[in-house]
Amino acid sequence: MFDFTPDTDLPEAERYRQLADAAFALTDGEDDPVANMANLAALMAEFLPRLNWAGFYRVIGDELVLGPFIGRPACIRIPMGQGVCGTAAASGETQLVADVHAFPGHIACDATSASELVVPVTRDGKVIAVIDLDSPNKNRFGQEDAAGIEKLASAIADRI
Numbered sequence: 206m207f208d209f210t211p212d213t214d215l216p217e218a219e220r221y222r223q224l225a226d227a228a229f230a231l232t233d234g235e236d237d238p239v240a241n242m243a244n245l246a247a248l249m250a251e252f253l254p255r256l257n258w259a260g261f262y263r264v265i266g267d268e269l270v271l272g273p274f275i276g277r278p279a280c281i282r283i284p285m286g287q288g289v290c291g292t293a294a295a296s297g298e299t300q301l302v303a304d305v306h307a308f309p310g311h312i313a314c315d316a317t318s319a320s321e322l323v324v325p326v327t328r329d330g331k332v333i334a335v336i337d338l339d340s341p342n343k344n345r346f347g348q349e350d351a352a353g354i355e356k357l358a359s360a361i362a363d364r365i
C-alpha cells in the first residue's frame with residue numbers, strides 16, 4: 206500500500222515540496238508511462254484541494270491526446286494551439302487561467318470548471334505532454350501553484 210496522504214493545512218510551498226518528493230518516490234524504478242501518469246494524477250488529486258480534474262494530455266503528432274486523469278470524462282483530442290492545453294503545448298509556457306470563461310477558445314470538458322492551470326512537460330527541449338489541473342473555483346491557482354507544478358513536471362519528465 207502507498208500512503209502519501211499530505212498533512213492538512215500545509216503552507217503551499219511545503220505542500221508542493223511533499224508532492225514532488227512523493228511523485229519521485231512513487232515513480233522510482235518504474236518505466237511504464239501510463240502507470241506513472243495514472244499514479245501522478247491520483248497523487249495530484251490527493252495533495253491539491255479544490256480540484257475537479259487533474260491529469261495529463263500527451264503530445265502525439267500535431268495534437269494532444271488524453272492521458273491518465275482523475276475527474277469527469279474529457280475531450281480526447283485537442284489540436285495543438287487550441288484551448289488552454291493546446292496553447293501551453295504549442296508555446297511551451299505555463300497557462301494560468303483565473304477564469305476559463307474569459308479565455309478565448311477554452312475547451313469546456315466539465316461545465317463546473319472555473320479556473321485552470323496547464324504546465325508543459327518538456328524532455329530534450331520538446332514538449333511531450335501537459336499537466337492539466339481544473340478547479341470549480343475562480344482564481345484557484347496562483348504563482349506558487351504554477352511554480353510547484355513546473356517543478357513536478359521537470360522531476361517526472363523522463364518517467365512518463
Ligand code: SME
Pocket residue numbers: 258279280283287288289290291310311312313314315318321337339
Ligand atoms: N479546458 C481544457 C481542455 C481539457 S479539460 O479541462 C480536461 C482546454 O481548454 O484545453
